[in-house]
Amino acid sequence: MVEPTLHIGRKISKVRELKGIKQETLASLMGVSQQAISKIEQSPDVEDLALEKIAQALGVTADAIKNFTEEAVFNYFNNFHDNSTGDFRHHCTFNPLDKLMELVEENKSLYERLLASEKEKNELLKK
Template structure:
């Protein structure tokens, strides 16, 4: 068993800080949302389960075991980016444009696949 003070609350808080919903975590783990809810209510969980959850959350299991709100605030308060001297980070692309670009690429790929399938059908018809 993982030795912690209410590991379920720590899991829930890390999940929330990462912006992950219980449903999404459940899908990653291959369990139901209710199972994730029950895990988050548990004071202790087995190390094997903790390892799977930590992996799904993208953090080491030790980070979950040692998680504290104070540590999070200390980390962010001590963080600085010496290259810019400030905390301003700007998105370098328009997310909507990126979605449209990906959609267009997918449509183009599907059109090529469809053309290839049509060629195969035509070849089969001509070989008879």
């Protein structure tokens, strides 16, 4: 029997894809670039602290990533019985109001900088 590879980066990629999360989204959740996520997913090893942060962003445990196998996923779905009650609400991993307020603050900051720039330009024109 062939031993499964322990390529943590590929496992992160598979879990991310199964959760329907794009690299850009994961990068945003973690405060890093999409290129950083791509590099992590190409790495056979990932530091434990980084793996914990990635797992938290994906909504799983680090052990779930470490122990991930495609065989287990197929077994899960083959044995899954849908007992849902029609509750198809999606649960955000962030507070949408917090994101909205961040955008409002960013917009306010940009407006204040624009206003200051215009005032400065007017002062130079008066001289």
